[in-house]
Amino acid sequence: MVPPLVGGRPPAGTLASVAVTVTEDGNRAEDARPLVDAAPGPRSWQRAFADLRQGWKQRTLWGYLGWQDIKQRYRRSVLGPLWISISMGVIATAMGILYAALFQEDLHSFLPYVATGLLIWNFISGCILEGSEVFIANEGLIRFLPAPLSLHVYRLVWRQTLFFLHNLVIWGLLMIIFPQPLDWSLLLAIPAFVLLVFNGGWISILSGIIATRFRDIPPIISSVTQLVFFMTPIVWSYERLLSNPAVAERARIAELNPAMHFVEILRQPLLGHDIVWRHWTIVGVITVIGWAAALVCLRNYRSRVAYWV
Structure with a gap:
């Protein structure tokens, strides 16, 4: 049975539309054809990907806002954003000297090791916490500015990238x-950082949506992040533990920490260490799984964030 026409159009929710044509003899002919809804619902992959595309197209806006975030933080300061590098340098130097003495490490190689690890960790933890x-x-902005949600994520990752570039000094x-x-492997630092940026995006989307719904999540994430810092080989050397037969087997438990692999893929080329491709493989798998989870979350709950905030 062909559904009736309402105002010349098929009723909402029907699976078929009725095409009405007039034959040469003036008779009315009806033909049932499949209907494709041009306006997808709020829970659709089309709208989820459109949100990401529209946010990227507004890169002039979030690029400006990200830079203004840094300028506002150091407003009326004589040195301005240089304080980012100064504070990072002081902390890295103090921690490098302290832990080099505690672990009896060579300061010449251990201080760059700690400083580079802190540089990478600041980017990772910034994406997680913020x-x-x-x-x-x-x-x-979400309540009163008709903008895609991804704009705020792009702004956050861009701001953390600027912090990273400042600290790269x-x-x-x-x-x-x-x-x-250092050798040719230094060039691998570019794709390694790109991977970190991509992962910062899905982490912000996933944790941001969940934390907006459940406000107890941010304090939990903050506490877990502090714990992960000490479990990640930043102020201690993973290779040094592996070279000790007494603790080598137990030291491999550290590889269960995902943050370790993200730190290593960037620190190794920056310090001229041998590239361990196992870390790259694990980071690649985490990137795919993380973005899949973030896209599912964005598809299902993107339209609810404005109500949850």
């Missing part, structure tokens, strides 16, 4: 003071 509050912190100074055996 990502869990990315939508909560932009409550006013510390790495350059350490390479001058404590030269390391």
